[in-house]
Amino acid sequence: MERSALLELLVESIACVTRPHPVRVAIDGVDGVGKTTLANELVDPLRHRGVPVIRASIDGFHNPRVVRYRLGRSSPEGYFRDSFNYEAVAGVLLDPLGPGGSLRYRRAVFDYRTDSEVSPPFETAPLNAVLLFDGVFLLRPELLAYWDISFFLDAPFTTTIARCAHRDGGSPDVNAVENLRYVEGQKLYLQQCDPKRIATIVINNENLMSPDILGH
Numbered sequence: 001m002e003r004s005a006l007l008e009l010l011v012e013s014i015a016c017v018t019r020p021h022p023v024r025v026a027i028d029g030v031d032g033v034g035k036t037t038l039a040n041e042l043v044d045p046l047r048h049r050g051v052p053v054i055r056a057s058i059d060g061f062h063n064p065r066v067v068r069y070r071l072g073r074s075s076p077e078g079y080f081r082d083s084f085n086y087e088a089v090a091g092v093l094l095d096p097l098g099p100g101g102s103l104r105y106r107r108a109v110f111d112y113r114t115d116s117e118v119s120p121p122f123e124t125a126p127l128n129a130v131l132l133f134d135g136v137f138l139l140r141p142e143l144l145a146y147w148d149i150s151f152f153l154d155a156p157f158t159t160t161i162a163r164c165a166h167r168d169g170g171s172p173d174v175n176a177v178e179n180l181r182y183v184e185g186q187k188l189y190l191q192q193c194d195p196k197r198i199a200t201i202v203i204n205n206e207n208l209m210s211p212d213i214l215g216h
Contacts, residue, residue, distance in 0.1 A: 001210065001211065001212065001213070002209075002210065003041075003208065003209055003210070003211060006203065006211050006213075007041055007042060007045055008045070009213070010038075010042060010151065010201070011042060011045045011046060011049070013149060013200070013201060014042075014046065014130055014149060015046075015049065015051075017148050017149050019099075019148055020099070020127070021097060021098055021099055021100075021101060021103075021127065022054070022097040022103070022125050022126075022127065022128070022129040022130060022131055023129075023130045023131070023148045023149065024094060024097055024098065024131045024133065024146055024147055024148050024149075025130060025131060025132050025133060025147070025148065025149050025150070025151070026133055026138040026139065026143070026147040026149075026150040026151065026199075027039045027132065027133065027134040027135075027138075027150075027151050027153070028134075028135070028136070028137075028138040028139050028150060028151065028152045028153070028195055028199065029136070029152055029153035029154065029155075029205070030136065030155075030157070030160050030182075030186045030190075031136060031160060031161075031164055031182050031186065032159075032160035032161060032162075032163035032164035032167070033153040033154070033155050033159075033160050033163075033205055034153055034155075034163075034205045034208060035134040035135065035136075035153055036057065036134050037208075038134070038151070038153065038203075038205070039055065039057075039132045039133075039134040040055070042132055043055060043132065046130055046132075051128060051129070051130050052125070052126045052128065052129040052130070053129065053130050053132060054097075054105070054107070054123075054125060054129055054130070054131045054132070055107075055132050056093060056107040056108065056131065056132075056133050057108075057133065057134050057135050058084055058089070058133070058134070058135025058136060058137070058138065059108075059112065059135065060107055060108025060109065060110065060111075060118075061084050061085050061086075061088050061089045061108065061109055061110060062083060062084055062085070062110045062112035063082055063083060063084060063085050063110070064110070064115060065112075065115045067082055068082050068083055069082075070082060073181070074177070074180055074181050075181060076180065076181055076182075076183075076184030076185035076187070076188060077185070077188065078181070078185075079181045079182060079184075079185030080137065080185040080186075080188045080189055083136075083137070084135075084137065085109065085110065086142040086143060088109045088110075089143065090142075090143070090146065092105060092106040092109060093105050093106060093107070093131070093133075094131075094143070094146040095146075096125075097125055097129070097131055098146060103124050103125045103126075103127070104122045104123070104124055104125075105122065105123060105124075105125060106119075106120055106121075106122055106123070107120060107123070108120055136186070136189070137189050137193075138150070138195075139152065139193055139195035139198045139199060140189065140193045141193070144198065149200045149201075150198070150199045150200045150201075151199060151200065151201050151202075151203060152195050152196055152198075152199035152201070152202045152203070153203050153205040154196065154202060154203065154204050154205060154206075154214060155204065155205050155206040156206060157174045157183055157186075158174055159206050161173070161174045161179055161182075161183065164179075164182075196214075201213065202214040
């Protein structure tokens with residue numbers, strides 16, 4: 001389908017979800033598959049419908065470097081297990097926007113670039129807001145119960161690693177040593193959490209201009 005048709009379908013899917021609190025949307029998938037791009041593309045169509053949008057990412061909830069690399073800088077297990085602070089994601093963002101929540105939330109708690117905590121001001125969400133939250137490993141047990149709707153973007157590692165190399169530099173070779181941590185860590189996630197089965201909608205995002213719905 002054309003990308004504009006995909007966006008329309010996803011916006012309609014979000015709009016169909018009714019909750020007595022903000023709707024929390026997970027946009028999941030491996031590194032380089034296009035999660036952030038898709039999340040950003042959904043902002044304006046939702047706002048044009050009069051829906052307040054909160055944008056946030058798992059990248060604002062990294063663990064400190066000493067925790068992330070405690071199993072070694074190249075460890076796939078470490079990438080999967082230790083990258084993010086899920087208690088903080090729940091405590092300052094997903095719980096406040098959920099059932100009985102205070103609606104006072106923060107979008108981030110940590111800057112991985114400076115390896116330091118951050119304390120952005122608390123914001124207050126309208127009851128009819130939508131949280132668009134993108135990131136890796138979102139459909140894992142620690143977070144699964146929080147999502148009101150979830151999208152999983154799928155594409156081969158040959159495609160996603162090439163995109164990462166184009167975006168960040170580095171090798172586009174899936175088998176390069178520098179990519180081992182991420183590719184094998186994502187394989188652990190796919191095997192242990194089966195996000196394609198769990199997600200509300202699965203999207204083949206290999207061709208950015210002509211994505212396909214794989215499951216709905």
